[in-house]
Amino acid sequence: MKIGDKASLSRKVTEADIEECAKLTQDQNPLHVDETFAKEHRFGKRIAHGVLSLGLISAVLGNKLPGPGTIILNMDLKFMAPVFIDDVITAEVEVVGIKEEKGIITLRTECRNQNKTELISGIIIVLHKA
Amino acid sequence: MKIGDKASLSRKVTEADIEECAKLTQDQNPLHVDETFAKEHRFGKRIAHGVLSLGLISAVLGNKLPGPGTIILNMDLKFMAPVFIDDVITAEVEVVGIKEEKGIITLRTECRNQNKTELISGIIIVLHKA
Numbered sequence: 394m395k396i397g398d399k400a401s402l403s404r405k406v407t408e409a410d411i412e413e414c415a416k417l418t419q420d421q422n423p424l425h426v427d428e429t430f431a432k433e434h435r436f437g438k439r440i441a442h443g444v445l446s447l448g449l450i451s452a453v454l455g456n457k458l459p460g461p462g463t464i465i466l467n468m469d470l471k472f473m474a475p476v477f478i479d480d481v482i483t484a485e486v487e488v489v490g491i492k493e494e495k496g497i498i499t500l501r502t503e504c505r506n507q508n509k510t511e512l513i514s515g516i517i518i519v520l521h522k523a
Numbered sequence: 524m525k526i527g528d529k530a531s532l533s534r535k536v537t538e539a540d541i542e543e544c545a546k547l548t549q550d551q552n553p554l555h556v557d558e559t560f561a562k563e564h565r566f567g568k569r570i571a572h573g574v575l576s577l578g579l580i581s582a583v584l585g586n587k588l589p590g591p592g593t594i595i596l597n598m599d600l601k602f603m604a605p606v607f608i609d610d611v612i613t614a615e616v617e618v619v620g621i622k623e624e625k626g627i628i629t630l631r632t633e634c635r636n637q638n639k640t641e642l643i644s645g646i647i648i649v650l651h652k653a
Binding site for chain 2: 402404410413414417418419420421422423424430440442443444445447448449451452454455456461463466467468469470472475
């Protein structure tokens with residue numbers, strides 16, 4: 394692994410995913426699960442749980458880079474735009490720092506939708522012993 | 524709402540929750556899903572996805588405080604200890620800042636397990652128009 398290494402994963406977020414996420418996390422915020430409430434709110438329709446995007450970032454970290462055995466130590470993330478039903482989101486991570494002796498790796502991360510709109514941006518620090 | 528207001532939610536994290544989370548997020552990190560791999564790793568057994576704890580924090584924000592309509596803008600979180608199968612985690616949030624005209628609320632958050640071990644600690648900034 395070296396500075397500048399990148400990895401990404403994409404997924405579509407379906408209505409069923411939002412229902413499942415609400416059930417799994419107990420997050421029943423009506424912005425996510427109530428079309429009538431969401432219609433009156435700033436976005437005009439239901440939005441996905443941020444946790445689904447965070448889960449995709451976590452999947453890139455745990456499956457790809459740094460890969461199996463990765464443990465998240467720190468996340469500092471900005472949420473810039475919402476995810477709507479059937480949006481396709483792509484989570485990317487890029488290695489920006491390596492403390493090899495401690496196995497601590499700093500990654501820049503961002504999520505974008507199918508229109509390249511930035512959804513999430515920030516820094517995640519992980520532990521990953523080679 | 525005022526500075527110092529608090530809310531919390533608790534849940535048990537079961538093996539089924541971890542399986543479901545792996546499916547929902549695509550995060551197949553063997554620390555979460557592979558007992559043999561996890562046994563050789565620093566914790567000696569499988570740990571839950573951090574996303575499950577983040578989901579519980581999000582549930583407190585979206586269901587209770589500030590409540591329905593809450594949108595996360597920013598999270599800066601430290602992960603201090605792992606969650607094991609059948610641990611009971613409690614996520615608490617406390618209002619530490621309110622910009623009333625903009626509807627921006629800053630909350631301190633922490634998650635602890637049944638032994639009061641601190642799992643996650645940090646600050647979340649949300650948008651919530653009264």
